[in-house]
Amino acid sequence: MKTLHLPKTLGRIAALLAPSLFVIASAAAPGAAATKGMVKRSDLEIVDCLLPGQVRQLGNSSFLSQRRPIRTTASECSIRGGEYVAYDRADLQSALRIWMQAAESGDVEAQTNVGEIYERGMGVTPDYEAAAKWYQKAADKNYARALFNLGTMYEQGLGVPQDGLKALNLYRQAWGVPEDSIIFTSAAQREQEELRKELDAAIAEKDAQLGLLQKQLKDLQEQLAKQPAVEQTADNSSKEIEALKRWIAQLEQERRKSTERLAGIPKTRTPQGTTELAQLPPTADERTLQGMNFGRYYAIVIGNQNYQSIESLETPKYDAARAARILADRYGFTVSILEDANDITMLKAINDLNAVLKPEDNLLIYYAGHGARLQSGKSEAGYWLPVNADAPPKDTFWVPNEQITGHLGRLPAKRVLVVADSCYAGLLSTDPSYLFLNDKVTYSKDYIKFKLPKRARLLLSSGGDKPVLDEGSGGNSVFARAFLDELENNQGILSSPELFSRIRKRVEIAAQKNKFVQVPEFKSIKGAGHEVGDFFFVPRVRS
Incomplete structure (x- = not known):
């Protein structure tokens, strides 16, 4: 190659x-x-490092704090007495082990790092649903990096339903932009117009398909009605009719969802000059x-x-x-x-x-x-x-x-x-x-x-x-x-x-x-x- x-x-x-x-x-x-x-090359490589806990004094008592995860060079991790996986850095589980305890305790940076580890896969097939779940935990606490990462998942439809408007709104929150900002409204308006066109086209396509299938269903039903009862039993027309009914029901459901989604698109004001x-x-x-x-x-x-x-x-x-x-x-x-x-x-x-x-x-x-x-x-x-x-x-x-x-x-x-x-x-x-x-x-x-x-x-x-x-x-x-x-x-x-x-x-x-x-x-x-x-x-x- x-x-x-x-x-x-x-x-x-x-x-x-x-x-x-x-x-x-x-x-x-x-x-x-x-x-x-x-x-050495290995000294300069970035690793997931678990630093030892700190010895702290509380009154007359001493205690060791929880170990702290960081991303740093292998050299710095060693100098600070940290632990990292030296020969299998592409292993998903070893990377998760470093960050998971802090993530489960509610640390938003650790939760976001866990999401990124799941999203990248780290040598295995990515788990986008798990990634989105951990991003959401940190996003719920308004952590900007998690909000942005979650937005990219919605934009691409990875682990969550694809939704450009939701992605845009998550980007807005990560950015710290108010909903009435010209920067957001101009982008949202563009995204809404594109989504409306897409949904209108999808609905029109479903209407055309439904028209053809309903006509085909009517013709089959009329043809079957003209046949004697004995012949109807041996005819495959009844099976075709049932298949057409299921197909029509599925298309009607898809059309209904598109219609509801179209009706739910919010209106944004037209942005003024700047x-x-x-x-x-x-x-x-x-x-x-x-x-x-x-x-x-x-x-x-x-x-x-x-x-x-x-x-x-x-x-x-x-x-x-x-x-x-x-x-x-x-x-x-x-x-x-x-x-x-x-x-x-x-x-x-x-x-x-x-x-x-x-x-x-x-x-x-x-x-x-x-x-x-x-x-x-x-x-x-x-x-x-x-x-x-x-x-x-x-x-x-x-x-x-x-x-x-x-x-x-x-x-x-x-x-x-x-x-x-x-x-x-x-x-x-x-x-x-x-x-x-x-x-x-x-x-x-x-x-x-x-x-x-x-x-x-x-x-x-x-x-x-x-x-x-x-x-x-x-x-x-x-x-x-x-x-x-x-x-x-x-x-x-x-x-x-x-x-x-x-x-x-x-x-x-x-x-x-x-x-x-x-x-x-x-x-x-x-x-x-x-x-x-x-x-x-x-x-x-x-x-």
Whole structure:
């Protein structure tokens, strides 16, 4: 199975690096990063860790508190005296054992983690009904992450009846948006219109089917009535009549349910105008605007191009260099560049940010390189391939999406956006598409105020679960060219859904010119602590 970009020679690879950029990694020498500082790959992997209880003093008595579950690196878990499963981390029961006691005692974070474990399956077939049950327990206590996760279940119809409006309402609650908010009403109105069309079409289809079946039933009954009683006994017409009656009754029941559901769709007021982002002035201080604190901006930019054991690529280094320059110069990011990084370098760079990032900060991770996927039973796993990766199916050095998600979940930054330009990049998230996204929605100052306090873990990928083009124009891949052009030309505050809506059609058209189908995706990264937040690009004032 060839799980690579589709390379094409595109000429030079060049970079103009600003003072705020620096290259922090290169894996030209195999194993160099692995031995430096005695860092091992296993030390950097995220595990479900059960920490020992605390010795507490109450008056003259001492007691040991209940053991505490956390998600952390294997190294930190060992240092803190914790317990984790070292050689079977894909086992569902071992992961549940860590979190279940706290979940049963009512801890909303633990309940949500249990739901995520059931939903992902962790090496076994997912149990969506169990996942929805545990999400509901935490959602009943208004825990934002559980509300959002439960919304994704209703949007997809996993473990619960599929219901887009209920999903939208759960997203609204997780977001903290009042029902009369323009942001919610505009999205709800769109969803209601689509549902009405769908139900009207279903009812019309049932009416047509019922008309045909009732006519067929009438004809059979008349035909049977004309036959002598002896012949009726031996005729199969009576059996057909009974089958038709059952079919008609079933269709009538389905039509009745659709009619009741149509009647139950609530009415929402038509949203009025709002202040557009484009009307907000730029700011010399990229951290604040009109009293809103956007925090500091950091980026890790990975360009894996020269592979040791598999086919090398043409554009990742140039894509990464241009991305780093635009992020630093245009938006004030502090950027770290990883060129031709191995697995340890990639995971360590992300893990080390725990000592740098603060709760109000922003992190963008840009990855350009090979991607892969492996099928295991009914589940499928996606991977980023470091330059020391072996060819499939030997995945010893591959970096699984599950580990990337685990690291993103424990980073303190409020807002994290992963931009992945690789094959199968969409597998980093199994969430449905971003439901609030709409080309006609106006992203206002109110939108920013609602979104800023919420955690965001978002994925903008070059494609779904298929190969993508490693070619384009100007030395960039198709996706990178669209993404970086939009960032470079942008003049105002830019939200990630708006950025996605700008580049999606550009990528599809450019890919078609190469006789290729490529559809970018924008999703939340469930399991990493997403709470319906957003990521904002705030450009510097040009002197």
